[in-house]
Amino acid sequence: MWKYIAKRLAMVSIVIAGVTFIAFSAMYFAPGDPAEVIALARYGEDLSASQIGTLREAEGLDAPVHIQYLIWVGHLLRLDLGKSLVTSEDVLAEILQKLPATAKLAIASLLVSFLIALPAGILSALRKNSLLDRGCMFVSLVGVSIPNFWLGLLLIWLFALTLHMFPSFGYGSLKHFVLPALTLGTSLAAVTARLTRASLLEVLGQEYIVAARARGLDEHTILFRHALKNALLPVITFAGMQFGYLLGGAVIVETIFSWPGIGKLLVDSIFARDFSMIQGCVLFIAVLFSLSSLAVDILYAVLDPRIRYDRHD
Amino acid sequence: MNRSFKFILIICMLFAVIGASACIGEEKDRTAKGAGSVESSQELVVGISTDVSSWYLNMFAAGDARFVWSQVYETLVRLDPDLNVIPGLAESWETPDDGRTWIFHLRENVTFHDGSPFDADSVVFSYSNQSYVRQAVLKPVQSVETLDAHTVKFVLEKPMPLPFYLTHVAWPVMCPGCLDAEGNFVKPVGTGPFMFETQKKDQEIVLTRNEAYWGEKPLLDKVTFKVIPEAATRVIALETGEVDMVIKVPEYDVERLEAEEGIQVHRKLTTFTDFLQFNCDNSPFNDTRVRQSIAYAIDTETLVNEVLEGIGKPAGGRPYSPVMMYSDPDLETYTQDLDKAGALLEEAGWKDSDGDGIKEKGGTPLHVTLIVSKGVWAARHNPMAQVVQGTLREVGMDVEIQVLDEGAISKLENTGDFGMILRSGYFVWGPYPKHFFVHHSGSPYSHYHNETYDQLVNAADMTVDTQEQEELYHSLQSFVIEEVPAFYLVHEEKVVATGSSVKGYTISSEDPWLNLSGVYHGK
Numbered sequence: 001m002w003k004y005i006a007k008r009l010a011m012v013s014i015v016i017a018g019v020t021f022i023a024f025s026a027m028y029f030a031p032g033d034p035a036e037v038i039a040l041a042r043y044g045e046d047l048s049a050s051q052i053g054t055l056r057e058a059e060g061l062d063a064p065v066h067i068q069y070l071i072w073v074g075h076l077l078r079l080d081l082g083k084s085l086v087t088s089e090d091v092l093a094e095i096l097q098k099l100p101a102t103a104k105l106a107i108a109s110l111l112v113s114f115l116i117a118l119p120a121g122i123l124s125a126l127r128k129n130s131l132l133d134r135g136c137m138f139v140s141l142v143g144v145s146i147p148n149f150w151l152g153l154l155l156i157w158l159f160a161l162t163l164h165m166f167p168s169f170g171y172g173s174l175k176h177f178v179l180p181a182l183t184l185g186t187s188l189a190a191v192t193a194r195l196t197r198a199s200l201l202e203v204l205g206q207e208y209i210v211a212a213r214a215r216g217l218d219e220h221t222i223l224f225r226h227a228l229k230n231a232l233l234p235v236i237t238f239a240g241m242q243f244g245y246l247l248g249g250a251v252i253v254e255t256i257f258s259w260p261g262i263g264k265l266l267v268d269s270i271f272a273r274d275f276s277m278i279q280g281c282v283l284f285i286a287v288l289f290s291l292s293s294l295a296v297d298i299l300y301a302v303l304d305p306r307i308r309y310d311r312h313d
Numbered sequence: 314m315n316r317s318f319k320f321i322l323i324i325c326m327l328f329a330v331i332g333a334s335a336c337i338g339e340e341k342d343r344t345a346k347g348a349g350s351v352e353s354s355q356e357l358v359v360g361i362s363t364d365v366s367s368w369y370l371n372m373f374a375a376g377d378a379r380f381v382w383s384q385v386y387e388t389l390v391r392l393d394p395d396l397n398v399i400p401g402l403a404e405s406w407e408t409p410d411d412g413r414t415w416i417f418h419l420r421e422n423v424t425f426h427d428g429s430p431f432d433a434d435s436v437v438f439s440y441s442n443q444s445y446v447r448q449a450v451l452k453p454v455q456s457v458e459t460l461d462a463h464t465v466k467f468v469l470e471k472p473m474p475l476p477f478y479l480t481h482v483a484w485p486v487m488c489p490g491c492l493d494a495e496g497n498f499v500k501p502v503g504t505g506p507f508m509f510e511t512q513k514k515d516q517e518i519v520l521t522r523n524e525a526y527w528g529e530k531p532l533l534d535k536v537t538f539k540v541i542p543e544a545a546t547r548v549i550a551l552e553t554g555e556v557d558m559v560i561k562v563p564e565y566d567v568e569r570l571e572a573e574e575g576i577q578v579h580r581k582l583t584t585f586t587d588f589l590q591f592n593c594d595n596s597p598f599n600d601t602r603v604r605q606s607i608a609y610a611i612d613t614e615t616l617v618n619e620v621l622e623g624i625g626k627p628a629g630g631r632p633y634s635p636v637m638m639y640s641d642p643d644l645e646t647y648t649q650d651l652d653k654a655g656a657l658l659e660e661a662g663w664k665d666s667d668g669d670g671i672k673e674k675g676g677t678p679l680h681v682t683l684i685v686s687k688g689v690w691a692a693r694h695n696p697m698a699q700v701v702q703g704t705l706r707e708v709g710m711d712v713e714i715q716v717l718d719e720g721a722i723s724k725l726e727n728t729g730d731f732g733m734i735l736r737s738g739y740f741v742w743g744p745y746p747k748h749f750f751v752h753h754s755g756s757p758y759s760h761y762h763n764e765t766y767d768q769l770v771n772a773a774d775m776t777v778d779t780q781e782q783e784e785l786y787h788s789l790q791s792f793v794i795e796e797v798p799a800f801y802l803v804h805e806e807k808v809v810a811t812g813s814s815v816k817g818y819t820i821s822s823e824d825p826w827l828n829l830s831g832v833y834h835g836k
Contacts (some may be wrong), residue, residue, distance in 0.1 A: 260515045
């Protein structure tokens with residue numbers, strides 16, 4: 001078990017190292033001169049060649065690329081992600097400041113998705129091929145297929161513009177959570193519901209369930225005490241992965257609802273050509289995602305004794 | 314399966330969809346007002362697309378920041394809604410030597426928001442060589458000196474119509490009190506009608522009325538700028554009453570909003586004009602006849618009516634928007650004439666010999682690229698580029714549209730590996746003459762090299778005599794029409810929408826400028 005964790009940790013470090021490389025080279029593979037890109041971000045469109053030259057020296061951009069990369073990684077190891085090219089604020093501080101808003105939205109969305117998906121998935125599995133099942137699965141197919149930006153605007157139109165129930169944008173009170181969480185939650189719920197259904201159907205077909213039935217247990221006990229426990233394992237894994245993904249900021253939804261989270265920070269930085277902020281966000285998101293999938297893997301190993309990760313144990 | 318269990322499941326689902334939302338939070342939400350309610354307090358909520366990331370003179374106030382800056386900071390010279398030059402913080406100005414020295418007489422009894430007096434020292438502070446404007450635009454300024462407490466002298470290395478330049482809202486007068494003793498920026502302190510109160514990053518900026526304002530006192534107590542990046546959300550927020558005013562309404566929403574009861578849509582031509590810039594260094598656009606042919610081929614009226622929903626004014630090649638000072642009202646612009654366009658191409662040697670609809674010359678087909686920038690202007694420029702592509706196909710030109718990042722565009726500009734670029738007119742504001750520099754050999758954005766043109770631009774920028782300026786700018790406009798270093802497509806129109814209770818708003822032609830002085834909430 002410990003060996004497994006160590007192995008996974010090593011793999012995660014390799015992934016993260018790869019990400020640093022990609023995030024860094026993005027600046028170089030991006031068309032145009034980085035010094036000019038920075039100058040554009042900082043000074044707007046009015047540029048002179050001498051301004052770009054001064055900036056190139058001041059930012060150390062005249063050094064060879066591999067030296068620049070090593071310097072950058074050195075800073076990273078000291079948790080220094082640099083300063084924003086546009087606002088000169090500390091990148092990590094900026095990201096950490098946005099994290100609570102994103103985390104809160106992630107939790108709320110996950111909650112919404114469970115509240116919809118679990119009942120729907122379980123009902124569909126129990127009433128396999130019934131009208132209810134087909135209805136639920138059709139709705140979830142629609143849910144997967146509707147892009148978030150459209151669903152978000154539809155919800156704004158219905159709940160904000162027509163019914164005046166919730167604000168259409170912003171962050172602050174509980175009411176502000178409803179529409180973005182519903183948008184993210186329903187699209188997640190669609191996948192989760194299908195997964196719950198499939199997993200439960202598989203478990204219900206297994207011999208120990210038949211055995212339980214043969215012992216005369218009622219369906220209620222079979223479902224809740226025996227089937228669900230096992231059926232929900234992959235669902236939890238999936239939810240964990242989704243959580244990692246959501247922590248990276250739901251880029252589109254945060255933008256539509258003006259939610260001051262990491263996703264919106266990333267979009268704003270892209271529009272402002274704030275490369276150090278983009279690098280910082282990408283790195284942060286990648287690290288969070290790797291760590292959350294690591295956590296899920298470990299959790300999985302702890303929860304499911306059938307799974308032997310370490311064959312040499 | 315038993316009934317109660319099913320019942321619980323269904324309740325769960327219902328709870329998730331409706332219950333979770335409807336009964337959450339009895340707390341009162343200030344922002345969700347509901348349409349049609351009339352505010353008793355005089356607070357104006359304005360929806361803008363980007364936050365203010367810089368408040369200090371060492372940086373350029375990009376994007377919508379300028380709408381906020383124009384409430385807090387003021388300039389020495391101002392423009393009225395119709396772009397006439399009027400006094401700002403300077404009451405009057407003069408140049409004793411035809412534009413090399415400018416003396417500004419400052420308004421007295423003006424105080425900054427922190428109570429300190431506005432005087433010549435603060436002007437020197439604002440236009441020091443630390444300032445963005447000195448580094449980027451006003452490079453000919455040699456020194457800024459105080460003559461007495463309310464008189465400032467600018468000395469330039471060559472004559473320049475300096476007052477024009479000083480109308481720009483991103484280069485205002487700031488109080489030295491913006492900085493602490495160590496020289497670090499603390500908070501924005503200006504002389505404007507509203508004072509900075511708070512800023513929640515990427516969410517909102519709150520300004521309060523400056524009770525000591527020297528000019529017409531604002532009627533509003535408070536202005537809140539809400540940052541809403543998504544255009545569709547911004548418009549909906551106006552419709553729900555969450556904001557009172559939206560700046561930069563998308564073209565496709567205008568007709569709908571105009572029809573909506575209670576919402577007022579304000580429109581006015583700005584100084585911005587979209588243009589198609591040619592790479593005049595390479596074939597085929599090094600031939601003036603090819604550029605003229607394009608000017609005859611493109612119907613700018615179609616662009617406005619079909620692509621931009623009638624918002625804007627067809628330019629037909631005219632570089633200066635009709636609202637601008639020195640825009641030549643008698644300028645002969647282009648109207649579509651496909652036969653003439655085709656004939657000009659044939660005259661230049663481009664003929665369709667193999668009958669495939671694309672003209673050739675010496676075996677090379679007439680294939681050109683049209684670059685469109687990604688980013689804020691893309692929504693407008695992409696469909697415009699497609700119409701241009703379709704039209705030019707009719708005269709035998711094969712246009713390939715490339716949508717690229719700014720960095721990629723500047724790389725292509727350096728190598729000269731492009732045909733045309735669709736650009737927005739952000740190079741120009743007010744009566745400021747800088748726009749013609751875009752085709753001047755000295756500009757990094759220029760792909761046109763013509764000595765006569767360069768001389769005309771230099772002469773116009775160094776003249777302070779208004780009569781002479783007018784003549785020079787008129788000849789520059791005719792020059793652009795004849796020689797077509799770029800073909801000017803659409804004079805942009807600015808669209809601001811306000812809610813039912815907002816009264817007294819006057820839209821200005823100056824693009825990044827917002828005048829709230831007469832605005833109030835009423836029935």
